[in-house]
Amino acid sequence: MTLLSSAPRRSREFDKLRRGHFAPLLVSALIAATALTLIAWLLWPTWAPKAFDNNERLPVSIGETLFNIPPHAFRRKVQRHSGPQESVDLNFVYPSLATPGAPMRVTAETVEQTPLPVDRIFLSIAAHHDTLAPDVRLRTIYPRYLDETRSEPQDGLSIHAFRDRTPYAGEDLFIAETPALVARCTRDAATPGMCLSERRIGGADLTFRFPRQWLADWREVAGAMERLTQQLRGPQN
Known part of the structure; x- marks a missing residue:
């Protein structure tokens, strides 16, 4: 017990x-x-994602040249920041030069029926690192490959065809003096022709891209590129 x-x-x-x-x-x-x-x-x-104001500008240094860029103009989000960059890819609505709104949604079912809008002027800005300047290329490189046949200027815009079996085969060179315009354009084929126009600002090269059909009003195109350059550079001391 x-x-x-x-x-x-x-x-x-x-x-x-x-x-x-x-x-x-x-x-x-x-x-x-x-x-x-x-x-x-x-x-x-x-922190939360910053909502950029439409009037805001990001100071971006390319080739040690300062540009003031609207945040909504960047085509790549990874480039949407201030400070030094090697290059940026931008786009603007033409002819207003406003920054684009929301991108148009295209699905696999509607891609064939949805026409792509031709209302953008694309701009790439890149450090040139002392490569051949656009005006030097115009004077020394392009003439080697142009067809000897000369066409009469149309409304102040001259057209020069590049020869076949050259680096620029299938393209034409457009030149005007007032206002100044130099554009190298592909010819219309299965897809509409596209043009590129280059200029050098400080340590950076600006390359504009736009549809060839816009050259029907080439003075407006030349003016738009000049205004856009001035807007991005801002007041200079």
Whole structure:
């Protein structure tokens, strides 16, 4: 009987001992959880994606030349920041030169029926690293590959065809003096022809791209490129 009566007593003493050890562990766990919650709250990032204003400009240095670029003009999000960059790719609505709105959504089912809008002038700005300047290329490189047949200027715009089996085969060179315009354009084929026009500003080369059909009003195109250049450069001291 003594052995049997002592067993419940030892069980009660063991339970008391176990509860005595469990309470400090529980308190320690609660303290640790509270500390972790506080640390997580302090370290959790509080920033949110910045909503750019339509009138805001990002100062971007390309080839040590400063440009002030509207944030919504960037074609690549990774380039949408201020500071030095090797190159940027931009686009603007033509002829207003406003920054584009939301891109048009095209699905696999509607891609054949949805015409692409021809209302963008594309601009790439890149550090030139002392490569051949556009005006030097016009004087020394292009003449080697032009067809000797000369065409009469049309509304002040002269057209020169590049010969076949040359680096510029299938392209034409458009030149005007007032306002100044030099554009190298592919010819219309399965896809509409496209033009590129280059100019050098400081340590950067600006390359404009636009549809060849716009040259029907070439003075407006030349003026738009000049205005856009001035807007991006801003007031110069």
